[in-house]
Amino acid sequence: MIENVVIITPCFNENTTVISFLKSVENVIKNLSQNFEVVVVDDCSSDHTLSLLKEFKFTASNAKLTILELKFNVGHQAAIYQGLLYSSELDSDKFIIMDSDGEDDPKAIEDLVKFQDFDIVNVARGRRKESLSFQTSYYIYRFIFKIITGKILNFGNFCMIKKKVLKTSCYTGFIHFAAHLSKQKVSSTSIVYNRLKRIDGKSKMNMTSLVHHAFKSFVEYAEELLMVFLRVFMLIIVSFFGFIGIVLYKKFFTEEAILGWASTMTVSLFTTALICIGFFVIGILLLNMISQKNQSKREIFNKLSEKND
Known part of the structure; x- marks a missing residue:
């Protein structure tokens, strides 16, 4: 029996970036033996993202595209949650969550789908193509996080989870997905991939959003x-x-x-x-x-x- 894998990716005002992302994903999964359903969660984009998604079509026979249009903007983490809610009823036991801006390397998908014995497989971050001040602030945040929680948070949203973890996430909810996963008492491992540069070159993560993101991770460890x-x-x-x-x-x-x-x-x-x-x-x-x-x-x-x- 051919294995089914679901890829969940949120997007907001990505325009052609999300199309380039989908093409790069297709270039990887077309050579794999699994069937893939790519669930794009459009977070009520106000540009042409949604119309471009409607026009896009995979050419690979083992790839299917599903578009979820959120009724109002809820933010990145809540968009992931909506993707998990939809995917919880799909016939699959492997769910890959990744961002659609191109920073998460699609080549990691080939490694992720090989894992069978772990409930969570995180893609730990290697080198980041960010400014020195941003990287310094990010490492300070990780250090404080480790002091308070005792956990090393060296990964983001990019991961593969089994269905029981997805069901748990849907039941409990979260406001910071990576921190939420770090709390789960299940078998987990990680692989390392460098963060790529955004496809359009304009990162949406600045110092203010990093601080907000950090606060949300601490809430998961309230x-x-x-x-x-x-x-x-x-x-x-x-x-x-x-x-x-x-x-x-x-x-x-x-x-x-x-x-x-x-x-x-x-x-x-x-x-x-x-x-x-x-x-x-x-x-x-x-x-x-x-x-x-x-x-x-x-x-x-x-x-x-x-x-x-």
Whole structure:
């Protein structure tokens, strides 16, 4: 029996870039033995992307194109989620997620489909063709992420997942797909491919979007962040009562003068403790809200076409 593989790729205002991407994917998959359904999730593009997609047609006999038009713009990560929702009902156990701007090397598909015994196969990033300042900021972000979570996030959206992982992602939801995958308690491995230059040469990822992207990855580890605040709170409380004990001991049991900055230090410790416990309580409430929101996820796409030769 011929194996079916689904490729999910979100796009927004890519114009001819997405067409070039689809052609490069076809050049790889036409030589493979599997059947491929490429699911392009158009995130309510405002340019000619959608009309170009409607005109495009694979020539390879083992490739089929499906276009999902989102009813409104939801952003890159939510577009991936909509692609997963649609694909969850397809007859396949291998799902490849990749970006449509050309930075994810389609040649990796040939290696990804060979894996059988892993639930997640990430494509770790090799060299990046970005500015020095962007690369420096990105490595700082990865370092902070490792300190807080204990995980090394050296991959992005480009990966292959099995259906049980896809089902889990559809049920729980996510706002940062890579961080979400790094939390899954399943068998995983990775391969390394260098990031290519965008087909049109204009990267949509700048310093501001990198910061936003980083914040979203930390939200996926909200419980771990809350535990950091809780540990800091406990440390401050212990320090607070220890400091109070020293002050009271000196006042009632010794002739030593109480340090002039003692009251300031005591108030500062108490205030910091209140801030930490406040973050902890607010975090718990937000986690509950996120959990309830995830349970209400719905499909918001129209399936426009399904084409093959």
